[in-house]
Amino acid sequence: MLRKRIIFTLIYENGFFNQSRNFRLQKVGDIRWLERNYKFQDIAFSLDELIVLNASKSDKGMAEFAKTLSELVDDVFIPIAAGGGIRSLEDAEMLFANGADKIVLNSALHIDKNLVEKLVEIYGSQSIVASIDHKGHDEFISDGTQKLNICLDEYIQHIEDMNVGEIYLNSIEKDGTGFGYDIGLIEKVTGLISSPLIIAGGAGNERHLIEGLEIENVNAVATANLFNFIGDGLQYARGELHKAGIDLAKWNVDMLPDLKYIFHGRDK
Amino acid sequence: MRVVIVDYNMGNIKSITSALKYLGISEIIVSNQGAEILSADKLILPGVGSFAKAMVNIKNLKLDKYLEEAVMKESKPILGICLGMQLMCESSEEDGLTDGLGFVTGKVERFSSDGLKVPHVGFNQVCFEDNSRLYHDMVNMSDFYFTHSFKMQSDARINQAYCDYGSEFIASYEVSNIAGAQFHPELSQINGLKLIGNFLKSF
Numbered sequence: 001m002l003r004k005r006i007i008f009t010l011i012y013e014n015g016f017f018n019q020s021r022n023f024r025l026q027k028v029g030d031i032r033w034l035e036r037n038y039k040f041q042d043i044a045f046s047l048d049e050l051i052v053l054n055a056s057k058s059d060k061g062m063a064e065f066a067k068t069l070s071e072l073v074d075d076v077f078i079p080i081a082a083g084g085g086i087r088s089l090e091d092a093e094m095l096f097a098n099g100a101d102k103i104v105l106n107s108a109l110h111i112d113k114n115l116v117e118k119l120v121e122i123y124g125s126q127s128i129v130a131s132i133d134h135k136g137h138d139e140f141i142s143d144g145t146q147k148l149n150i151c152l153d154e155y156i157q158h159i160e161d162m163n164v165g166e167i168y169l170n171s172i173e174k175d176g177t178g179f180g181y182d183i184g185l186i187e188k189v190t191g192l193i194s195s196p197l198i199i200a201g202g203a204g205n206e207r208h209l210i211e212g213l214e215i216e217n218v219n220a221v222a223t224a225n226l227f228n229f230i231g232d233g234l235q236y237a238r239g240e241l242h243k244a245g246i247d248l249a250k251w252n253v254d255m256l257p258d259l260k261y262i263f264h265g266r267d268k
Numbered sequence: 269m270r271v272v273i274v275d276y277n278m279g280n281i282k283s284i285t286s287a288l289k290y291l292g293i294s295e296i297i298v299s300n301q302g303a304e305i306l307s308a309d310k311l312i313l314p315g316v317g318s319f320a321k322a323m324v325n326i327k328n329l330k331l332d333k334y335l336e337e338a339v340m341k342e343s344k345p346i347l348g349i350c351l352g353m354q355l356m357c358e359s360s361e362e363d364g365l366t367d368g369l370g371f372v373t374g375k376v377e378r379f380s381s382d383g384l385k386v387p388h389v390g391f392n393q394v395c396f397e398d399n400s401r402l403y404h405d406m407v408n409m410s411d412f413y414f415t416h417s418f419k420m421q422s423d424a425r426i427n428q429a430y431c432d433y434g435s436e437f438i439a440s441y442e443v444s445n446i447a448g449a450q451f452h453p454e455l456s457q458i459n460g461l462k463l464i465g466n467f468l469k470s471f
Contacts, residue, residue, distance in 0.1 A: 002433055003391040003411060045457060048391060048413075070282070077287060079413060079455045099282045101316075101415075101455060124317045126387040126415040165387050165415075194381075196389045219390065249391030249411035251458040259461045263269060263468065264292030 003249045004213045005048035005220035006238060007198060008229070010034075010072075012065060012084070013055045019226050021176030023133075023144035025055060028226050031068055037230055044076045045253050046234040051104060051129075051168070051222060054084030055143055062091050070098040081129050084143075087112070092119055096127075104168065106131040107141040109159055110148055116162045129198070130164040132156070134185065135172035144172050153192050160195060167193055168222065171201035178204025178228055181212045181221070190217035204228050206237035210244050269468065270295040272308035274335070276325040278351065279316040283454040291465055302334035310468055311335075311344055315351030319376065319418070320363040322351055332369060339371055343445045345471035347464070353440070353448030354420055362418050371446055374422030374438065384434040387417040394439040394451070396429035401470040402442055402449070402463055403429065410459045412439070412451035420450065447471055 011018045011025065017034050018025040029037070044050070052072065054065045062085065073080050082095045083104025092103050103123075108115050109130055120128055132155065133140040139148045139155050148155070159167065169189065171182040181202045190197060199212050200222040212221040223229060229237065241248055271288055273281055275298045288296045297304055305311065313335070315322055326332050338344045348356045357368045360376035368376070379386045393409040396402070403410070412431075419437035422428065431439035431450070440449040447467055453460035 001393060002388065003393075005390050073282070074286060075290060077283065077290075077454060077457050077460055079415070079452070080283075096280055097282075099280065101280050101283065101452075122317060122321070125417055126389060127316060166389060194385060196385050196387070219385070249413075249457075251411065253458060255458050255462060259458065259465055260290060261292030262465055263294075 001247065003247050006046070006209060006241070006248065007049045007051055007220050007222040008047050008234065009051040009053060009200060009222050009224035011053055011055050011224055012068065013057070014061060015064065015068070017226065018055065019176060020055070020224060023172050023175055031071060040072060041075045043234050044078050045251070046238040047078055048220070048249060049079045049081065050076065051081045053104060056085070057143065060085035062094055066094045066098040069095065069100065073099040083129070083131065088115070089118060089122070092123070096123070102127045102129050102165070104129045104131050105164070106133065109162070110141050113162060116164070120163050125163045125165040128164045129166045129168050130159045131168040131170060132159070133170050133172055140172065152189060156189065156192050164195065166196045166198060168198045168200060174202030176225065177202055178225060180204065180208040183211065183215070186212070186215060186218065190215060193217065196220070198222050200224065206240040209237055210241055210246060213241070213246050269293055270297065270307065270309045271312060271468070272297045272299055272304050273312045273314060274305065274331060275300045276315070276322065276329055276331055278322050278325065279314050281314060284312060284314055284349070287454040287461055287464055290461060291468070293468070300329045300331060302330065305331070305334045305338050306342070308338065308344060310471065311338060311346040313346060313348040313352035313355065315349065315355065317351060318363060319351065319354060319360040319368070320366045322355055323366055323368065326355070335369060339446060345445045345467070346447070347467045347471070348448035349454070350416060350450060350452055353450055354418065356446065356448055357420055360418060372426055372441060372443055372448065373424035374420050374426065374441070376418050376420050378418055379434065382434070387415055388433045389415045391456070392431050392433060394429050394431050397427065400427065400429065400442065402440055402447055402466050404466045404470060406459065406462060412449070412453065412456040412459055414451045416450060445471060
């Protein structure tokens, strides 16, 4: 049976990782800080996927973002999606070459249909995550700064017509609040979405993750909350979700020491 | 051990390289050169994206000939991952009917999307036979990470393991020196590392 997923989203801006609240960013630390407080080789075992988003405002600094991505994902054996500011095939190629298994598109969905279709053709639907930033009755692009005059169901239709693989639905109002997902919004749209659905914005604790995953058509819950899930927060949350009967994948972390360098020195 | 990852410009090779390093493989080579392929102890055929485009790339690089020689004549062990697993079949109906490498009996078809979300994305359980080499020392119905819109079917006996999404499809096969996995072991946490280790040990 297909399992549900827990995803952690990292918000990157000009070399730093950020806590976002209603899309306003608060600098938390650089990659060294992240390594100290979120040792990815360890916490990755509490996650099903990782998403890394580049929210740098003016100059996206794609090359430096790609380099950080590449450092971040060493020894992490889960799928990585990366995005933010992808405007060309070259941008996408750079992220794929630096450890991304999927790319996340947002503004391009609205402003460059040709690019999206080309990316789907080259990398396949399953490599493309379409991110929708929602507030009130509106959809936004460009890191939440530009409002689109299109209603959500039309926008979903527009996106699914381009054959993207998954939809990442983020609530700007709930983002970073820790008050829980926008359940009303999600319940309203799940019936309209025929792609796998990831919900984001608002999760502050494990009960919110459970609440999200209990909605039938929700395939994955994402949280970007660096403060609320610090240390062993994610490990604890995953345990609580298992206990609550949420259908999540299982693996035995105790097997790991037996696998590390197993061929070293005796693989001739 | 010299492990050659066959590079034909389709997909993320970094995570496979990273998994092999973690397991302590001394020589990891990413190449599209015939000589390198023929010098390998074990081969990995990765890939994501379009079947038809992959076959064009493979033929342009003459990799079909080198793989045929290495895998079918010299019996070098090979693990196909995701699209790589599908490419070793006879054909796929992706983008019209395209011939594959034909090392393994089976065909690739689209998921019927009747009430089913396609692509099939996420961890799903794999049901395997006790005597499987790929899943040696693993618990049946272990979880692996899938992400694909096409699936493989075969009537032949290719020691298939199964996954269920809407209906059963082939999650992996193992025929003498040839193995294929529809899922991504390199993205499947500890279960995937274990499976790659099993391939390198027992094929």
